[in-house]
Amino acid sequence: MDAEASQPGKRRELTLFLFITVVLFPLLSVMIVGGYGFAVWIWQMFNGPPTA
Numbered sequence: 463m464d465a466e467a468s469q470p471g472k473r474r475e476l477t478l479f480l481f482i483t484v485v486l487f488p489l490l491s492v493m494i495v496g497g498y499g500f501a502v503w504i505w506q507m508f509n510g511p512p513t514a
Contacts, residue, residue, distance in 0.1 A: 506512075
């Protein structure tokens with residue numbers, strides 16, 4: 463296998479990995495936690511706060 467031919471593929475793979483780990487996963491985490499909090503907030507608007 464030619465070393466020059468595989469270089470752009472490795473660079474693209476590294477760029478994609480960094481994008482996923484630095485941008486996509488944190489963004490998805492915030493969206494999931496925020497969506498859950500929003501759902502609980504809406505639920506409590508209709509059913510009242512939790513009771514002990």
